[in-house]
Every structure is written in C-alpha cells, then in structure tokens.
Amino acid sequence: ETGVTQTPRHLVMGMTNKKSLKCEQHLGHNAMYWYKQSAKKPLELMFVYSLEERVENNSVPSRFSPECPNSSHLFLHLHTLQPEDSALYLCASSARDRDLSTDTQYFGPGTRLTVL
C-alpha cells in the first residue's frame, strides 16, 4: 500500500460511454498526477495538479477531462474514447515544493481501461 488508491481497478467501456476514474491520496501531498501507461512505452504524463490548480497539460485529447476538487482527490472523466486509449491509467501524488525537494511520486495501483 502506497497511500494512493484508485477505483475502479478494471474498466471496460464502449466508445460512446462516459465514465470517470477516481484517485485518492492519504499522504498529505499537495500535487497529484495522471499518467497513461501503454505496453512497452514510457509512462506518459497527462495532467498535473498542484495546490488544486492545473499546472501542466501535455496536449492530451479533450476526450480526457481532469478534475481536482481538493488536494486529496483527483478524477479523470472519460467520454467518446477510442480503442487506442486502452491502457493502464496511473495516478500519483507528491509533496511538491520549490526548494529542490526530491518530489518523489507515489503511485496508485492503476485502472486497467479497455475501450471496445
């Protein structure tokens, strides 16, 4: 247990469905992240929230929509996804500050998403 939980662990959805992924961290961190992990590819950073404001977005398609209501919760809203969006979606959190801290990220177990 890393102190970061994700639900659901597995999700199968059609291209016309709308679903949401949830992440919760119990570590008192102030930054949360969404990553996409596809087979044999590097982790791709999708979104970063620091102090509840989105500070980075790597040109992710608009069919992915993040929401961070507070520093402990993070959502990823999904709609009209494509089969190539099938992947493991990982949430992480860290204690980010500007003074060269390690900013080590702690990951949740991920949601295995399959888009039919």
Added chain:
Amino acid sequence: GQNIDQPTEMTATEGAIVQINCTYQTSGFNGLFWYQQHAGEAPTFLSYNVLDGLEEKGRFSSFLSRSKGYSYLLLKELQMKDSASYLCAVRDGGFKTIFGAGTRLFVKA
C-alpha cells in the same frame, strides 16, 4: 528533445548481481529516480540521485554521472521476487519528471 534510454529486457540468475543502465538527454536536470514495477502493480520508489556518485540502500544501489548523462541501478543477491520492470525517470529543468520505457528483469533459478 527529451530522451531516456534503458535496455528493454535483462535476465540474471538468483543470487547474482545485475546492473541496469540508463542514459538520458533532457533540458536541464533536477534529479534521477529509479522505480520498481511488478506486473499489474503500481511503480514503487527505489532511489533518488541528484549528485554524482553512488547511493546504497540495502541490496540496491544507484549511481549517477551528470556529466555523462548516465545512471545505473545495481541489484545484489538477486531474489526471484526481484523479477519486475525497473523504470528510470529524470526530473528536468522545469521539474517535469520524464520516464523511460523500463527494463524488464527476469530472475531465473
């Protein structure tokens, strides 16, 4: 561009030592991380290097040379449970963390 290279797969024998290399080219550098990821599980933090040299933590050690853009993770006294993927990640000048594709390590008896 930003790039992190590490071998795709390695195989080693139980009880042996294995070294997993990582080279990187990034715009700035603010630290290098190693993570372990077992199949179907979350990546877990192993080590962090920001200065040149060797950091030792039990059976695992991590080395960094900033001038060469190079790091390695050394695993001693290998155990079957060490079979996993090992991810090298670099925090660039903008404090963005960039991950390599990972090295799958197979430990055989």
